[in-house]
Amino acid sequence: RKEVEQDPGPFNVPEGATVAFNCTYSNSASQSFFWYRQDCRKEPKLLMSVYSSGNEDGRFTAQLNRASQYISLLIRDSKLSDSATYLCVVNLPWDYKLSFGAGTTVTVRA
Amino acid sequence: DTAVSQTPKYLVTQMGNDKSIKCEQNLGHDTMYWYKQDSKKFLKIMFSYNNKELIINETVPNRFSPKSPDKAHLNLHINSLELGDSAVYFCASSLGQGNYEQYFGPGTRLTVT
Numbered sequence: 722r723k724e725v726e727q728d729p730g731p732f733n734v735p736e737g738a739t740v741a742f743n744c745t746y747s748n749s750a751s752q753s754f755f756w757y758r759q760d761c762r763k764e765p766k767l768l769m770s771v772y773s774s775g776n777e778d779g780r781f782t783a784q785l786n787r788a789s790q791y792i793s794l795l796i797r798d799s800k801l802s803d804s805a806t807y808l809c810v811v812n813l814p815w816d817y818k819l820s821f822g823a824g825t826t827v828t829v830r831a
Numbered sequence: 832d833t834a835v836s837q838t839p840k841y842l843v844t845q846m847g848n849d850k851s852i853k854c855e856q857n858l859g860h861d862t863m864y865w866y867k868q869d870s871k872k873f874l875k876i877m878f879s880y881n882n883k884e885l886i887i888n889e890t891v892p893n894r895f896s897p898k899s900p901d902k903a904h905l906n907l908h909i910n911s912l913e914l915g916d917s918a919v920y921f922c923a924s925s926l927g928q929g930n931y932e933q934y935f936g937p938g939t940r941l942t943v944t
Contacts, residue, residue: 755932764935764937765874765921765935766935767932767933806872812929817862817881817886817887817928817929818876818879818889819933821874823871823872823873824872
């Protein structure tokens with residue numbers, strides 16, 4: 722079983738719509754959670770960290786559900802520039818490495 | 832100024848050749864990484880160095896050898912290239928080990944023919 726699993730999508734949404742997707746992780750001891758964004762043929766960049774109580778950054782909201790071992794990302798009022806692949810990233814407390822999901826592709830259309 | 836830079840950006844070579852990819856960061860970070868992203872877009876850690884010391888060495892063929900001459904540089908040498916080595920290789924750096932944001936270089940797209 723992969724450490725981090727994501728629905729690959731693609732999620733095709735019109736501008737202004739809300740889109741949400743989840744990521745599940747296998748190790749209940751996982752402690753740190755992030756969403757990275759990767760544009761086509763570009764490098765990944767940190768979008769936001771995910772905190773236990775959930776957090777917002779502008780139009781982006783991240784939630785953590787430890788009981789069910791998933792994190793979610795919600796994008797409100799989608800913009801064309803939100804089109805990208807969103808990578809779920811998880812870290813174990815005793816491990817120096819980050820585990821990346823394969824990504825969820827979002828395409829926002831005009 | 833580019834924070835994490837890699838050279839070359841593209842590399843096309845034949846099976847059996849030896850090649851190197853170079854990475855430099857000017858962020859003053861202590862920790863650097865090499866990742867491989869295959870055609871399925873899965874980003875997998877290969878190596879990590881903290882202040883020139885190897886701290887992560889995943890199950891990678893020993894044809895791959897990282898070298899960190901100083902904490903700002905992490906190079907990757909690949910011997911006897913195989914078709915399956917074709918991928919995008921990303922270098923990254925972070926302030927330290929563990930739970931820190933990682934900054935990625937632009938990637939090196941390696942094609943082995």
